[in-house]
Amino acid sequence: MPRSPLALAALATVAIPGMDAFDVRRPAPGGGDHDVAVVIDSERRRWVVRAPASPAAGASLEAETALLELLAEHVDAGRVPFRVPRPAGFAHLPEGGRAVVHREVAGRPLRIDALAAGPGLAASLGRAIAALHELPVDLVENAGLPTYDAASYRARRLAELDEAARTGKVPPALLRRWEEQLEDVSMWRFQPTVVHGDLSAEHVLSDGMTVTGVLAWGDTQVADPADDLAWLVVAAPEDAVESIMEAYQLRRTELTDPHLLDRALLAGELALARWLLYGVRSGDPAVVADAVGMLEELDDHTHAADTEPSLA
Template sequence: MASIPFTLAALATSAVPELIVFGVRAHEEDDSYVSAVVIGEEEELLVRIPRTQAAEVQQSGELLGLAALTAGPRSELPFAVPLALGMTRAGDTRAVVTTHLPGEVFDAEDLEEDAILIEPIAQAIAAIHALPHSVAQQGGLPVRSSQDLRLLATRLIDRAESTRLVPETVLRRWERIVESAEIWDFAPTMVHGSLDSEQLRIENDEITGVVGWSELSIGDPASDLAWLLSAGQDVLDSVLARYAKHRSAGSISTLRTRAALYHELEVARWLLHGTESHDQTVIDDAVGMLDRMVGGSGPLGAAFASSTNREPLSESEVSALLDETPEVTDLLSDTAAYEALDEDRMFGVDTDFIEPLPKKDAGDEDAGDEDAAGDAESPHAADTPTETAADEQLTEPIDPDELPEPKRR
């Protein structure tokens, strides 16, 4: 185990040949990856190796997202975004090196409606949603209409219903929402796609960085707001009031309703994960959460009921809500990262266009080298002018015995 960070540091120098390593430390933020932080001459870099095929697909999506965020779009964001620097082979998969964003991670459930972070959160989300659609269109990212998203929600509900484990009251509530044309009459925007407190980096009560861009796409802005319901309906409404000051949000009421629906459908995805993996512990956990949603009881059901019964906030109501918010001088405590229900987010990036890293046969040395070089260049071609020959990018495959076994969720 002690040798893992040093092994990753060696891989980083292969992926980024000009890198001079001054130090390395373990990085255990995500069990889906073996990772380490490498201290370079000017900045810290993050090197990660996916442990599973699912993590490899997620990493591929993130590379596409980071490549789409070229210098122009990045300049429009009020926070830093990682920059992909290179990759190299690591056994049957690859090690990817990006810039490392410093900062603390907070627990979403610690948020309060008058917290200092409410305004930075609203500003960050609004800035992502204001990015031009050309970011996705030119970057080969998913482009979905409101009806596409409505259909995805309907299919997820149908799959959950087929388990016969969703309470009838909850199921009917979901169906009423997807059947309401008014709720799905909205203009899609650029979305982060998997936003929650784990993806935000905080310093001095400001959001200084956002990570986890594997699901960047054109989609429903409500999907980037759903995680706030972990802290309660009042927190979501407080963010929405400030969000509406930064950009035209259309109907706040329907935006709130879809956010509440997405929040509840995360439990449906958790249930499906349990049934498809035959994990009875996960199934029991999901069923327990669904039972607490019956009749609008419990935090998820209450958020949904509150959201669907409210009238849209007028401009004067938004201003009044902001005027009533007291100034807060105490600081939020730093806590461990919020653990999401499932890595496979609800409206995740399409993976049809992502090809898994091909295994290299002994007889295809030359062809494999060319492929590896192409993969290494593509995620950062727009931002990194230096090109490196394929044979300089590769290193000896890492011994699988050196990698720790993945932890079970």
């Protein structure tokens, strides 16, 4: 049973001695495997309390907490131009594990459809992602989070594709195109970096002009930097993507990766295959139907683009 907001507020008062909880609210959906609430104290400060809903979620939250404590040094030194959650207190749970409390990070969720070309928010987003990718990889290793080299990460993607193919629900033309790209070794010669792993509009906060914060670090790993760009390449306006990438490339100190955008686009498409696999593994027919519909739409779009007459 999910914990009620009042139960989460009680955990927050245990985690932060002396807290006088004045109000408690559920945030927007997106807590994933955690029960989440925003607690407002008598001084109108806003605190986020997160409690794991399963032992696996508890282990993930502990690893994320360790990473956030290491990241704080880089935030304070100005190596990343945004804020991250800072664990301020913990409350032990009767079933094991801990709830974590941190001050709410300022900003509003990014509106990806409102991104525009130029030196404003799009450029700030590019610099923010580049700064993340410049962080030392031992941050991830020391937090006990996954680390991949380029070859093992490509093998992981191939294994996912094989599993998706066995469902019989991926259009054959998509499968062939994805296989060709995954088997093209030249595309996969990249330098692994720290990767957030779950960047999305709800996890990137802004004040309208700059990126102010990044949330949800539980999927951080050392892997392909293209993964953090996939959501933008797929969904952001094309001219905004150009500004994002220009700022990103200027901020990276070592970037010789001619296939970065190719892999980002592929990662965005393969996210549909992972959504399908999630539906199959969890036995959720609604998720399977949603994934199949999006895969068919992508297949139609790809076929239309391939058969468009050339203007040359």
